[in-house]
Amino acid sequence: MTQATSSKERTLCMIHTVPGLIAVLEPLLARDVPGWAHFNIVDESLLKNTIRDGAPSHATMRRLLGHVASAVEAGAEAILVTCSSLGAATEMVRPFFAETLVRIDEGMALAAVTGYRRIGVLATLHSTLEPTTALIESTARTRGAADRVIHSKVCEGAFAKLTRGDTDGHDRMVSDAIADLADSVEVVLLAQASMARAWERYGDAAGSCPVLTSPELGMVHLGRVLNG
Incomplete structure (x- = not known):
């Protein structure tokens, strides 16, 4: 987990399956989402297993739910899932949290x-x-x-x-x-x-x-x- 937060700002967590996306998205975040600090969670296995299985498996969905729960426990008020392959998993997770959950696409x-x-x-x-x-x-x-x-x-x-x-x-x-x-x-x-x-x-x-x-x-x- 990489972190860049300030106590004066609200907090967003970005969940990635491709580490290289952090460098792409962080400048856009600073430009388009002012007033929000952020931290990142990276789990490449979510995408690798989804490719292997053809779609998010129940195990992958549980893993994503766990990451979202960890983000909320760490103080995130909103979560961005940056992997489009996890779309179905994100929709499954959404009802379990009051926090804002957004898909990158x-x-x-x-x-x-x-x-x-x-x-x-x-x-x-x-x-x-x-x-x-x-x-x-x-x-x-x-x-x-x-x-x-x-x-x-x-x-x-x-x-x-x-x-x-x-x-x-x-x-x-x-x-x-x-x-x-x-x-x-x-x-x-x-x-x-x-x-x-x-x-x-x-x-x-x-x-x-x-x-x-x-x-x-x-x-x-x-x-x-x-x-x-």
Whole structure:
């Protein structure tokens, strides 16, 4: 657990499965969520086990519940789960706590359904595609936008390249997949925060089709939820 708190501020806990996301999200947190101190909990096994099992298992859900409970006991008034693959687990945990619990991809889903009808979702993991698609569908229903059409696609092999350290290969594959999907939709959503770098490197891949990523939109949404 890494910590950066002040007694004068309210406290947020971010729960990560990818340690590298801390450096990505902390500057956005400082910009978009003023007045909140924070600390981080990192558990890479939550994602590894979800990939192995194809979805969050009961054991993974219990582990996440334990992390949220630990965060609350440590003083967190709000918790951000930064792994999109844990979407179903996060929804399972939510009713057990009065504290605010937010998913990193909520802001991206909201931006998609309020601005576009034909929505493309791109992931490099099957375990992420289903919960992200389900979140978009539920957000659309809540917003009275049930006519949204979702096109989902997995960029097969890209995540394996990333785990082997081939970031260039991963980013090129994601860029090519963005270009393919952009031909049939009005907006492309990148289901994993780790995919955002590919868009930053190859930003012209989608042509005029907008591409939404979860870190930026997730933090803007978090700021609105916590600070009004």
